[in-house]
Amino acid sequence: MHGTHTGSDLQAVKTTALRDGDHYVINGSKTFISNGSHCDLVVVVAKTDPSQGAAGVSLIVVETGTPGFERGRVLEKVGQHGQDTRELFFADVRVPVTNLLGAQEGLGFYQLMEQLARERLAIASVCAGMAEAAVLEAVKYVKQRQAFGRELWKYQHTRFELAELKAEVLSIKTTVDHAVQAYIDGNNSPDIASMAKLVAADKGVAVVDKCVQFFGGYGYMMEYPIARAYAAARVNKIYGGTSEIMKEIISRAM
Numbered sequence: 001m002h003g004t005h006t007g008s009d010l011q012a013v014k015t016t017a018l019r020d021g022d023h024y025v026i027n028g029s030k031t032f033i034s035n036g037s038h039c040d041l042v043v044v045v046a047k048t049d050p051s052q053g054a055a056g057v058s059l060i061v062v063e064t065g066t067p068g069f070e071r072g073r074v075l076e077k078v079g080q081h082g083q084d085t086r087e088l089f090f091a092d093v094r095v096p097v098t099n100l101l102g103a104q105e106g107l108g109f110y111q112l113m114e115q116l117a118r119e120r121l122a123i124a125s126v127c128a129g130m131a132e133a134a135v136l137e138a139v140k141y142v143k144q145r146q147a148f149g150r151e152l153w154k155y156q157h158t159r160f161e162l163a164e165l166k167a168e169v170l171s172i173k174t175t176v177d178h179a180v181q182a183y184i185d186g187n188n189s190p191d192i193a194s195m196a197k198l199v200a201a202d203k204g205v206a207v208v209d210k211c212v213q214f215f216g217g218y219g220y221m222m223e224y225p226i227a228r229a230y231a232a233a234r235v236n237k238i239y240g241g242t243s244e245i246m247k248e249i250i251s252r253a254m
């Protein structure tokens with residue numbers, strides 16, 4: 001978790017975990033945390049040495065029952081209403097020094113880099129599934145919806161658009177499969193996971209947007225799954241590292 005003034009720039013984290021005898025005293029907050037309502041153990045990204053950048057970052061485990069830990073309100077998101085995103089607050093939260101993850105302080109940034117690649121592959125996989133499901137829903141709909149006396153599917157424009165989207169979904173899935181296979185084979189390079197997330201999120205969101213169009217006005221009504229998919233999709237270009245940050249990571253390996 002990073003402080004409220006930090007987002008993409010992880011090493012600028014404001015939350016601190018300062019040593020006091022055999023304990024760390026944690027102070028700070030984190031604005032967006034998925035499933036914050038249910039968690040009972042959180043991994044906090046904090047500065048154990050605030051005078052340093054990346055080298056001062058550590059990961060520390062906190063049980064949510066610890067005094068000083070508080071959950072903020074459930075944030076009102078554009079989509080994904082079946083799942084909560086909450087703020088978390090830490091005010092003089094004391095945890096034993098043994099709650100530090102890893103052999104020594106200052107490894108947090110590197111631990112994050114390793115784990116974030118995995119999270120990005122997971123998000124990329126979700127995007128591939130989301131895009132595929134949107135195309136399937138659209139095909140189902142245009143085969144039964146009539147306009148000007150024929151099913152929408154009978155119009156060449158509809159079929160060509162959906163044919164293109166189906167091909168696009170295959171290209172997303174192939175990219176994600178490639179990156180996941182590399183990970184399984186032991187290649188956890190951040191740029192490979194970032195390429196998969198960039199492609200799957202940007203293209204996946206575009207596919208869902210195009211699918212909404214086949215539904216006409218119904219595509220804008222929340223009772224239709226395609227409308228909920230549209231609202232849910234957008235954040236994939238933002239969380240787990242934004243598309244811009246993915247480009248930053250990819251370019252560093254060029």
Ligand SMILES: Cc1cc2nc3c(=O)[nH]c(=O)nc-3n(C[C@H](O)[C@H](O)[C@H](O)COP(=O)(O)OP(=O)(O)OC[C@H]3O[C@@H](n4cnc5c(N)ncnc54)[C@H](O)[C@@H]3O)c2cc1C
Pocket residue numbers: 001002006007008009032033034035077085235238239240241242243244245248
């Ligand atoms: C629904 C939701 C759930 C979330 N869940 C979690 C969670 O469980 N755990 C967690 O840790 N975080 C979570 N997040 C946080 C998420 O990872 C951040 O929102 C995201 O990394 C972007 O940070 P930011 O919002 O502070 O945007 P900022 O970092 O302020 O970025 C704003 C804009 O500036 C751009 N930008 C920033 N730096 C650069 C640069 N160097 N070059 C070019 N452009 C740049 C960004 O790409 C973006 O477009 C969640 C966010 C949301 C919306």
